[in-house]
Amino acid sequence: MTDAPRPLFHGFEQIPLREYAERAYLDYSMYVVLDRALPFIGDGLKPVQRRIIYAMSELSLSAASKHKKSARTVGDVIGKYHPHGDSACYEALVLMAQPFSYRYPLIDGQGNFGSSDDPKSFAAMRYTESKLTPIAEMLLSELGQGTVDWTPNFDGTLEEPSWLPARLPHLLLNGTTGIAVGMATDIPPHNLGEIVSALIRLIDDPEASVADLCEHVRAPDYPTAAEIITPAKELLAIYETGNGSIRARATYLKEAQSIVINALPYQVSPSKIVEQIAAQMRAKKLPWLEDLRDESDHANPVRLVLTLRSNRVDIEQLMGHLFATTDLEKSYRVNLNVIGLDNRPQVKNLKMLLREWLQFRTNTITRRLNHRLEKVERRLHLLEGLLIAFLNLDEVIHIIRTEDEPKPVLMARFKLSEEQADYILDTKLKQLARLEEMKIRGEQEALRKEHEQLCAILGNKARLKKLIKDELLSDAKKFGDPRRSPLMQREAAQAIDETELVASEPMTVVLSEKGWVRAAKGHDIDPVNLSYREGDALLAATKSRSTLQVAFFDSDGRSYSAAVHTLPSARGNGEPLTGRFAIAPGVSFQTLASGDSNTRFILTSSYGYGFVTRFENLVSRNKAGKAMINLPNGAKVLRPMPVTDLASDRIAAITNAGHLLVFPIKELPELDKGKGNKIIDIPKNKLSTERVIAVASISPEQSLSIRSGQRTMRLSFKDLEPYLGTRASRGGLLPRGWQKVDELSVE
Numbered sequence: 165m166t167d168a169p170r171p172l173f174h175g176f177e178q179i180p181l182r183e184y185a186e187r188a189y190l191d192y193s194m195y196v197v198l199d200r201a202l203p204f205i206g207d208g209l210k211p212v213q214r215r216i217i218y219a220m221s222e223l224s225l226s227a228a229s230k231h232k233k234s235a236r237t238v239g240d241v242i243g244k245y246h247p248h249g250d251s252a253c254y255e256a257l258v259l260m261a262q263p264f265s266y267r268y269p270l271i272d273g274q275g276n277f278g279s280s281d282d283p284k285s286f287a288a289m290r291y292t293e294s295k296l297t298p299i300a301e302m303l304l305s306e307l308g309q310g311t312v313d314w315t316p317n318f319d320g321t322l323e324e325p326s327w328l329p330a331r332l333p334h335l336l337l338n339g340t341t342g343i344a345v346g347m348a349t350d351i352p353p354h355n356l357g358e359i360v361s362a363l364i365r366l367i368d369d370p371e372a373s374v375a376d377l378c379e380h381v382r383a384p385d386y387p388t389a390a391e392i393i394t395p396a397k398e399l400l401a402i403y404e405t406g407n408g409s410i411r412a413r414a415t416y417l418k419e420a421q422s423i424v425i426n427a428l429p430y431q432v433s434p435s436k437i438v439e440q441i442a443a444q445m446r447a448k449k450l451p452w453l454e455d456l457r458d459e460s461d462h463a464n465p466v467r468l469v470l471t472l473r474s475n476r477v478d479i480e481q482l483m484g485h486l487f488a489t490t491d492l493e494k495s496y497r498v499n500l501n502v503i504g505l506d507n508r509p510q511v512k513n514l515k516m517l518l519r520e521w522l523q524f525r526t527n528t529i530t531r532r533l534n535h536r537l538e539k540v541e542r543r544l545h546l547l548e549g550l551l552i553a554f555l556n557l558d559e560v561i562h563i564i565r566t567e568d569e570p571k572p573v574l575m576a577r578f579k580l581s582e583e584q585a586d587y588i589l590d591t592k593l594k595q596l597a598r599l600e601e602m603k604i605r606g607e608q609e610a611l612r613k614e615h616e617q618l619c620a621i622l623g624n625k626a627r628l629k630k631l632i633k634d635e636l637l638s639d640a641k642k643f644g645d646p647r648r649s650p651l652m653q654r655e656a657a658q659a660i661d662e663t664e665l666v667a668s669e670p671m672t673v674v675l676s677e678k679g680w681v682r683a684a685k686g687h688d689i690d691p692v693n694l695s696y697r698e699g700d701a702l703l704a705a706t707k708s709r710s711t712l713q714v715a716f717f718d719s720d721g722r723s724y725s726a727a728v729h730t731l732p733s734a735r736g737n738g739e740p741l742t743g744r745f746a747i748a749p750g751v752s753f754q755t756l757a758s759g760d761s762n763t764r765f766i767l768t769s770s771y772g773y774g775f776v777t778r779f780e781n782l783v784s785r786n787k788a789g790k791a792m793i794n795l796p797n798g799a800k801v802l803r804p805m806p807v808t809d810l811a812s813d814r815i816a817a818i819t820n821a822g823h824l825l826v827f828p829i830k831e832l833p834e835l836d837k838g839k840g841n842k843i844i845d846i847p848k849n850k851l852s853t854e855r856v857i858a859v860a861s862i863s864p865e866q867s868l869s870i871r872s873g874q875r876t877m878r879l880s881f882k883d884l885e886p887y888l889g890t891r892a893s894r895g896g897l898l899p900r901g902w903q904k905v906d907e908l909s910v911e
């Protein structure tokens with residue numbers, strides 16, 4: 165038996181799959197490196213950024229123009245130059261307009277372009293408007309002066325610049341980040357004045373070392389005022405190798421009995437800091453702090469207020485702990501990987517970056533001067549022919565009127581070039597008659613002087629360098645500003661040892677009917693026998709620990725929380741919760757609960773609705789508390805009961821009419837807040853008198869105690885079988901004599 169003949173595919177290349185996959189992935193890799201992720205050293209832009217800037221210039225969206233809808237710009241970009249997703253293109257546009265993301269924004273945005281708290285909270289492009297900023301002109305001002313190469317766009321119908329003729333090293337001014345295939349780039353932003361100073365130093369002294377240049381470029385300059393605490397030696401090593409990391413630290417000051425954080429590291433949001441500190445406060449790792457507030461607004465973009473418990477707190481130790489455990493101190497990776505003038509990616513040191521950009525700038529200016537020189541020479545040539553025509557105007561007019569082909573006659577008679585003859589013939593007689601010899605000769609003289617200057621600069625390297633320096637200094641004077649990120653020498657931050665925190669001790673938290681709270685050491689306290697103020701009595705009590713939080717519930721279903729170790733001692737009458745929390749008029753406290761963050765509780769109302777929630781959801785750092793359970797009119801919050809195991813526990817709900825329902829706890833949803841689901845059914849005609857008085861979670865090892873008057877009935881886990889049912893059903897009726905239930909507890 166012979167092998168079947170292989171089919172022939174005429175007109176197709178046949179290669180092994182391995183070779184095809186290798187070639188395809190290599191092509192993709194090169195595309196990502198060169199045309200997507202890494203910036204070009206000349207203008208410091210990635211292709212999408214370059215196309216956005218160019219498209220906006222084509223739409224005449226200069227700094228002096230009016231704003232236009234961002235959707236218009238994005239449409240032009242993706243329709244003419246960048247055939248990719250509109251959302252990614254718009255996000256790139258927004259990034260260049262955010263002053264907290266870009267050191268020198270290239271786009272002036274109008275509308276919601278996000279905030280430092282959430283950079284991606286910007287509005288849709290149909291709502292926002294944008295135009296270029298004045299400094300963007302440094303990328304575009306020389307575009308039409310023969311300074312760049314032009315390439316066809318993706319469909320060959322238009323041309324776009326291969327790069328922009330940047331007058332300033334945008335790559336170092338705003339920096340960039342990108343992830344390619346097998347390589348990445350992380351270039352931090354810098355101060356314009358420092359970069360220009362280093363460039364001039366390198367022009368004057370081409371042999372200057374990286375250390376010499378670092379006398380001018382001391383460190384990156386981020387958009388925020390956070391301190392850069394990286395030692396000078398490490399900064400020098402970064403600029404010498406092109407790799408390393410930089411540490412930035414938030415700044416703060418003391419106001420009365422508070423610490424005010426007024427500057428955060430680059431790309432750190434205040435909400436994240438608040439979340440990190442609040443998490444430690446909930447975990448009892450910051451007993452020195454009483455409160456944490458975010459007072460940031462337009463006038464104060466960053467203002468986080470940490471309220472201290474006393475003036476004896478060591479602020480430096482506390483802030484050192486926060487620097488070590490939160491993003492108040494952050495490290496930034498530096499990887500100076502760019503596409504050079506040879507069109508190859510390479511990690512470069514500071515001198516290589518500046519030197520190569522100066523080479524780019526020299527080439528750009530040379531092309532600009534040559535382009536202008538060609539225009540001057542062409543204009544001089546045309547003026548020379550125009551002057552001949554003016555001096556022989558009658559004869560020129562006669563030749564044009566009488567000759568069928570006046571062009572060759574004019575060229576032969578006055579020894580004109582073809583271009584001069586065309587120019588004379590294209591000139592309107594009205595304009596030619598108005599021309600004056602002195603005007604022509606005056607323009608010729610001005611152009612000859614400019615021609616001499618251009619030739620002098622192009623023929624003299626020293627004069628070319630001086631021109632580069634003068635333009636750099638002029639641009640630095642126009643757009644430069646002081647450094648924002650101060651350089652400071654700081655010791656390394658250290659987290660506070662756990663042993664220095666509050667000792668974990670058993671505590672019993674007691675709440676009175678009039679809302680007074682206190683905490684007694686130990687769990688063997690009988691809250692009923694404690695002394696109370698006249699007219700006051702025990703409302704609720706719970707066992708806790710000094711390292712935990714306790715949550716209080718009011719008659720509106722709001723939850724308030726406090727650290728147990730901050731509550732007054734039970735030796736006195738305690739203190740009113742109204743002094744700690746801001747509650748609404750006419751609202752009273754009804755119950756309390758305590759546990760660690762992951763402890764689950766059943767949260768229910770007397771109308772028979774509830775849900776399971778974690779204790780961390782009950783904790784609120786606001787004095788006004790947080791809405792926790794939605795209460796119908798007339799309903800009350802029942803005491804939250806802890807859950808042992810969601811898989812095996814059962815819920816027992818009992819009404820004051822003696823109806824008991826038991827069902828698996830997994831039938832009840834776990835929520836962060838809300839009304840919950842119906843636990844036990846109470847007929848509508850009985851809602852006026854019947855209420856749920858207690859709900860408890862029972863594990864197989866526990867028993868249920870039901871008290872009616874002076875009698876108590878105990879039901880084991882197995883004894884509850886007759887009362888098993890589905891959630892929201894009526895349940896079973898307790899035996900006669902036990903139907904007026906006063907209390908339900910689990911033992």
